[in-house]
Amino acid sequence: MRHFGRFACIDWSGAAGAFQPGIAIAMCEREGSPALVHPRGRHWSREEVLGWLTEQGDSLIGFDFSASLPFADAGAYFPGWSESPPDARALWALVDRIAGDEPHLGANRFVDHPEASRHFRRHGGRTGDRFGSGTGRMRMIEAAAKAFGVAPASSFNLVGASQVGKASLTAMRMLHRLSRRIPVWPFDPVPENGPVIVEIYTSLAARAAGVPKGRSKLRSADALDVALAALGSPPHAPLPRYDDHITDALIGAAWLRRAADNPALWRPAALTQTLAQTEGWTFGLS
Structure with a gap:
């Protein structure tokens, strides 16, 4: 099983506009606390995230989004449309x-x-x-x-x-x-080196960190450190501000570091080859 050197979580946004307050990136090494990765300006743009991804090395990168659409229930993404894609x-x-x-x-x-x-x-x-x-x-x-x-x-x-x-x-x-510059699991096999992208739920990371259901959004330094400790992480370096995008990213990176070493999460029993090519899977759910 692959052992990654770094772990990143990206809280993504589909909002309109060039720069997105809802995008946050956090990264951690094998040891230590996760830290924010800062954009060049005040906020990340989606294009800037794309460029940042291409610069990453031995990293497992979790995104909080759905990488595909439903397919299995109807045998197609868009039933009745001649251009509905096969995968x-x-x-x-x-x-x-x-x-x-x-x-x-x-x-x-x-x-x-x-x-x-x-x-x-x-x-x-x-x-x-x-x-x-x-x-x-x-x-x-x-x-x-x-x-x-x-x-x-x-x-x-x-x-x-x-x-x-x-x-x-x-x-x-x-x-x-x-364009295949970075493999995306489970659509692509996990290579022996280089970055890999996975889809995650930041709410699943919050549950693993002991955050009660319905209170997933943390907005204070103390609450964040309690959650990080539950994931085996030391306290974070103080930040000038806290919002749920920032804390989701930091908790997600710490959770991904721990989850990545669980072999069962890379081989979900219900993940068939057809699903792996059409719908994908959320890493962390086995």
């Missing part, structure tokens, strides 16, 4: 092609596409005729995640505070533009 990498390429001239890796032009829009719930009461019922379609891992104390949302839902669809679609554009 995740083709999905990333489709999203990037349709939204390709939208700045800041935005994906609004994709969800507004006449065929794609039929599958999404959008603002203004616009629910596509193929969105389905209830909260929307789920990937296999999302349908099973409740047993692990997390509450995933459908990536086809773009409305509400808990929606993850916008972040996931912008992430797909980024993953496509990485």
Whole structure:
């Protein structure tokens, strides 16, 4: 099993605009406390994160987004659409092609596409005729995640505070533009060296750190240190400010360091080869 030298967690954002207050990056070594990685300016842009990724070496990098869309439930991402892709990498390429001239890796032009829009719930009461019922379609891992104390949302839902669809679609554009320069588990095999990207839930890291369900968002130095200690990490260096994006990233990096050495998390029993190429998996759920 691969043993990484560094561990990073990226709290991602799909919000509109060039620079994102909702993006935070934290990194830790094999020993010591995680620390923030600071952008050149006040906030990260998605393009700057893309550039930062290409500079990383022996690192396991966890992103809080869905790297794909539901496929297994209907045998397709977009049933009834002739351009529905056969696998995740083709999905990333489709999203990037349709939204390709939208700045800041935005994906609004994709969800507004006449065929794609039929599958999404959008603002203004616009629910596509193929969105389905209830909260929307789920990937296999999302349908099973409740047993692990997390509450995933459908990536086809773009409305509400808990929606993850916008972040996931912008992430797909980024993953496509990485163009296999960094392997993405489980779509790619884990190489013997170099960086690897995995999808994670920061809420799962919070549960592992002893943060009660419903109180996952930590905004104080003391609460953060208690959570880090539960993950075997020493206290963090004091920061000028605390918000849930920063603390999610710091806790996520410390959790990823511990979780990465668990062989079972790299070989989930329910992860078939078909799922590995179409829907992917959330690292940490076995």
